Amino acid sequence: MIEPIRKRLTAIFTTVIVVFNVLIMTFSFIVLKRSLIIGIKHHLSSDISHEYIYQYHRFGIASFDEMPDEYSFQVLNKSGEIVAVARNSAGIIPGLNKELLAAAFSGKQKFQMKKIANERYLVTYFPIDDKYVGRVAVSLAVVAEEERTFLKMVLILSPIMLLFSYLASRYLLSHAMKPISDIFTFQETFLSNVNHELQSPLTAMKGNSEVVLRKERSAGEYREVIESGLKETDRMINLLRNLSLLASSKFKPLDLSPKRADLDKILRKLVLAYTPALNAKQISLDLSDTPGMSCVCDEDLMSRTMENLLDNAVKYTPDGGSIKVSLARKRRKIFFTISNTCEPTEKKELENLFEPFYRGEKSRLQAEGKGLGLYIVSYIVRSHGGDITLNKTDNKLFSLTVRLPA
Numbered sequence: 001m002i003e004p005i006r007k008r009l010t011a012i013f014t015t016v017i018v019v020f021n022v023l024i025m026t027f028s029f030i031v032l033k034r035s036l037i038i039g040i041k042h043h044l045s046s047d048i049s050h051e052y053i054y055q056y057h058r059f060g061i062a063s064f065d066e067m068p069d070e071y072s073f074q075v076l077n078k079s080g081e082i083v084a085v086a087r088n089s090a091g092i093i094p095g096l097n098k099e100l101l102a103a104a105f106s107g108k109q110k111f112q113m114k115k116i117a118n119e120r121y122l123v124t125y126f127p128i129d130d131k132y133v134g135r136v137a138v139s140l141a142v143v144a145e146e147e148r149t150f151l152k153m154v155l156i157l158s159p160i161m162l163l164f165s166y167l168a169s170r171y172l173l174s175h176a177m178k179p180i181s182d183i184f185t186f187q188e189t190f191l192s193n194v195n196h197e198l199q200s201p202l203t204a205m206k207g208n209s210e211v212v213l214r215k216e217r218s219a220g221e222y223r224e225v226i227e228s229g230l231k232e233t234d235r236m237i238n239l240l241r242n243l244s245l246l247a248s249s250k251f252k253p254l255d256l257s258p259k260r261a262d263l264d265k266i267l268r269k270l271v272l273a274y275t276p277a278l279n280a281k282q283i284s285l286d287l288s289d290t291p292g293m294s295c296v297c298d299e300d301l302m303s304r305t306m307e308n309l310l311d312n313a314v315k316y317t318p319d320g321g322s323i324k325v326s327l328a329r330k331r332r333k334i335f336f337t338i339s340n341t342c343e344p345t346e347k348k349e350l351e352n353l354f355e356p357f358y359r360g361e362k363s364r365l366q367a368e369g370k371g372l373g374l375y376i377v378s379y380i381v382r383s384h385g386g387d388i389t390l391n392k393t394d395n396k397l398f399s400l401t402v403r404l405p406a
Helices: 004-060 061-066 098-105 143-211 219-246 263-273 275-280 299-316 347-351 361-366 373-383
Strands: 070-078 080-085 110-118 118-126 135-137 258-262 286-287 294-297 322-330 333-341 386-390 397-405
Touching: 004 061, 004 118, 004 135, 004 143, 004 263, 061 070, 061 347, 098 110, 098 118, 098 286, 143 219, 258 263, 258 299, 263 275, 263 294, 263 299, 263 322, 263 333, 294 397, 299 322, 299 333, 299 373, 299 397, 322 347, 361 397, 373 386, 373 397
Parallel strands: 286 322
Antiparallel strands: 070 080, 070 135, 110 118, 118 135, 258 294, 322 333, 333 397, 386 397
């Protein structure tokens, strides 16, 4: 589902970037052309002031006939007749613009774009005195050449721009959609695992019920089937309880009901409840003496966290093993550490311990469970602004530390 969306958004992003680049290049082209023309106008106005008007006032109108120049220059009278031309200007005669002629005789210099013999020219009329005005036509061939160079560069760079736009879109979209992709993946895995975990006990209950109904049974047999069904029901209720937390774990923290809770008291109550299981497996438990160790937290969720960790320790500690539990306060943080002896564990299994529904090979063989305990613990701790880490241990010792704001 996510891949078609990714492809469609990549196409949209690429198009947007290409359009943006086209707009930038169009704007750059307009600015380049305008800048070149403004430069020509400025240079032309400077030459008019320092050369043509100076020449007229010093040597008179007759001097223009022999004056070579880079521009096409003519002198016009009030009727618009050419009365003098520079030596190289005889072949370039722009059509008379009466409006610009009148403006020049009123003391204003104005410009116009004019096409002469299939070539663009910039033409200006400027005042000389009350009898004459000057007219200069300068070729815009240099502007046309710069435009062609710019367009060639655009054509050469267009494939690179398209490739860059596509790669940039892929890169940005990959980063932007990673959280969404993770959520989709989580949802798919979640639904698949929920289906599997609920289907197994329901299938077992259905099978047992069908078998027991095939013929008359004794009261003991009926009782055994009912007890089995109740056991499976309890397991499903516990699973649904965990799934209700798991469903929102990728989207938001838990809604907490914080208050000051005595963690030492909670821990000792849990240890007391697990004493029969500890005695049955002959597990020794070392509990640190930390009276009054408290923090602001959701007491029910924190109790559940400690219960899950203690339950795991009891399940996976071999007979005759040991468990050590400690609470400590350091720099405004509470440290809850639980360690237990265990069978040698593969590194790959340790790397996936906090993934939902993950259970190692030995875990599946040795104890019941759905692989949700540590993931839920991690979710509860993160919602409290804390974290949980796996400590560096040897192959026969497993240790976890929960850090919480005090």
